[in-house]
Amino acid sequence: MKVVFMGTPEFAVPTLQALIDHHQVAAVVTQPDRQRGRGKKVQFSPVKEKAAEYKIPVLQPEKARDEEFIQELETIAPDVIVVVAYGQILPERILNLPKYGCINVHGSLLPKYRGAAPIQWAVLNGEEKTGITTMYMEKGLDTGDMIDKAEVVLDPKETAGSLHDKLMNLGADLLLETLDKLEKGTIVRTKQDDSQSCYAKMLSKEMGRMDFSRSAKELEQWIRGMNPWPSAYTTMNGKTLKIWDADVVSYEGSEEPGTVVKVTKDTIIVAAGEGALALKEIQLAGKKRMPVQAFLLGSSVETGIRLGD
Secondary structure, eight states: EEEEHHHHEEEGGGHHHHHHSSEEEEEEEEOOOEEETTEEEEEEHHHHHHHHHHOEEEESSTTTTOHHHHHHHHHHSSSSEEEEEEOOOOOOOHHHHSOOOOEEEESSTTTTTTTOOOHHHHHTTOSSSSEEEEOOOSSSSOOOOEEEEEEOOOTTOHHHHHHHHHHHHHHHHHHHHHHHHHHTTTOOOOOOOOOOOBOOOOOOOGGGGGOTTTTTHHHHHHHTTTTTOOOOEEETTTTTEEEEEEEEOOOOOOOOTTEEEEESEEEEEEEOOOOOEEEEEEEESSOOOHHHHHHHHOOOTTTOOOOOO
C-alpha cells in the first residue's frame, strides 16, 4: 500500500517505523524545522529524523492548506494518508484525496479525550484505563468514525511519560491491523457518541502549579500527569520546588493546605485540602532531581512552613 505519513513528535515515530517495515512510504509530512533551546539551534522533528534515516522525501508546509503542498500530495496519489500527532488541521481536499481515506492514530479510547493532550488528561483525571483508537478523519476535531481500539490498564504509579511510551508502541501495532483490514475490505466503521466525548486541552507550564486546597488524591494524580512536562511545582522558602513523586497519606489535623506537617528521614508530609501528600522525589531550583531522603541529607525542612507562599 502506498502511504503518505503525517506526524511530528516522538509519539509518531514507532508508527512511521512500522509503515516503513510493512508498506511503501512515498513521503513523510511533518512540521517545519524550529529553533529550540537556549542556543536557538534549528532542530528536526523526531519524525523527520526517522524519514531522513531511510531517505524518504519529507514535506514541511507551513500550512496544510497551501496549494503547492496539496498539489504535491495529488501527484503522489497515495492509497492512504496516516496521521499521528501531526499538529495541523487538514482541509477537506486532503481528507478526500486518498483511495482509502485519511486514518488517524489517536491516544485515547474515543470519544473520550478528543484533542491535543489525551495521554496527560487520562492520568490527571485518574482514569483506570485508556488506549489507542484508529479512526477515519473528517472535518471535526477527532470526531470521525472509529475503526479499531486497543486498551491499556494504567499502573497505580503511571505517569504521562510512561503511558506515552506504552501507547506509542501500541498505536504502531494497531495501525498495521487497521491497514490490513482496509486492504481486505473488512473494516467496520463505528460512529462516535458525541454525548460521551470530552476535550483534552493542551497543557501549559502554569498548569503545573500545585493547588494544595485540592485533595491529596487529586494532587498525586496531578503530579503524575504533569510528569515529564510541564512538571508539578510549588515554592519552598521562595525557591521553585518541582515534585516528581508523592504518595497519598491520611491526615486528620487542622493545618492550612500546603503546610509541612511532618518530616521524617525519607519523606516530607504536606497537608492538602483532604488528606496529605508524602513527598518522595523532588527537585529544588538549582539542584538535581533526587529522592527526598537524599535531599534531607543536605538540607533541613522545618515543620510549619507553607509550600506555595
